[in-house]
Amino acid sequence: xxxxxxxxxxxxxxxxxxxxxxxxxxxxxxxxxxxxxxxxxxxxxxxxxxxxxxxxxxxxxxxxxxxxxxxxxxxxxxxxxxxxxxxxxxxxxxxxxxxxxxxxxxxxxxxxxxxxxxxxxxxxxxxxxxxxxxxxxxxxxxxxxxxxxxxxxxxxxxxxxxxxxxxxxxxxxxxxxxxxxxxxxxxxxxxxxxx
Numbered sequence: 001x002x003x004x005x006x007x008x009x010x011x012x013x014x015x016x017x018x019x020x021x022x023x024x025x026x027x028x029x030x031x032x033x034x035x036x037x038x039x040x041x042x043x044x045x046x047x048x049x050x051x052x053x054x055x056x057x058x059x060x061x062x063x064x065x066x067x068x069x070x071x072x073x074x075x076x077x078x079x080x081x082x083x084x085x086x087x088x089x090x091x092x093x094x095x096x097x098x099x100x101x102x103x104x105x106x107x108x109x110x111x112x113x114x115x116x117x118x119x120x121x122x123x124x125x126x127x128x129x130x131x132x133x134x135x136x137x138x139x140x141x142x143x144x145x146x147x148x149x150x151x152x153x154x155x156x157x158x159x160x161x162x163x164x165x166x167x168x169x170x171x172x173x174x175x176x177x178x179x180x181x182x183x184x185x186x187x188x189x190x191x192x193x194x195x
Contacts, residue, residue, distance in 0.1 A: 008036070009036050012033040014031050014032070015034055018030050025083055026047060029047065030042050045127065046128075049084045050084040050092050051081060051082060051132070052095050052098045052102055052133075053131055053134070053177040054081065055134065055181045060161065061158050061161060062158075062161035063080065064078060064158075065107070067154040068153070080103055080105075081106075082102040082106070083098075095134075104142060108142055109140060110139070110142050111136035113136070114135070117133040117134060137194070164182055165185065165186045
């Protein structure tokens with residue numbers, strides 16, 4: 001059993017914060033922090049509204065997408081996902097609604113059942129992005145899908161979910177949210193929660 005210890009000797013205190021750029025949905029800032037010893041450091045931070053990742057299971061298959069990712073300069077295979085839209089009052093949209101929207105936009109399917117599998121920080125060393133993970137089952141093909149966002153090009157890929165898990169375990173899938181999702185899917189199968 002993990003013994004929980006006090007965190008006081010680990011906590012940094014933010015002394016100041018400077019916004020460098022406020023984009024359409026992310027903000028870049030530099031914080032000056034004081035560590036527990038009293039020393040000061042700077043931290044480069046990306047503020048993010050949060051995102052969703054959906055594991056769409058259709059029978060014994062999983063629906064995935066292939067798309068070009070500019071920061072890494074190549075096409076990758078990944079689970080459908082997207083950022084939470086920012087509301088007029090500055091808050092982020094409800095993750096459940098965002099998951100259903102992204103499923104429609106990226107796959108053309110609607111989920112009869114949507115189950116939250118929890119949340120995780122994508123890269124807490126530099127961003128506050130919180131990813132909400134969902135399992136979508138009882139999928140129904142929509143007669144009219146809203147389709148991908150403007151400027152988003154992707155191919156829908158349907159493959160046996162066990163093959164996708166094997167690809168993740170073999171290192172042939174290298175997208176973090178997809179790895180988390182597929183390994184969580186395998187865990188659910190091991191517990192008999194999916195076929």
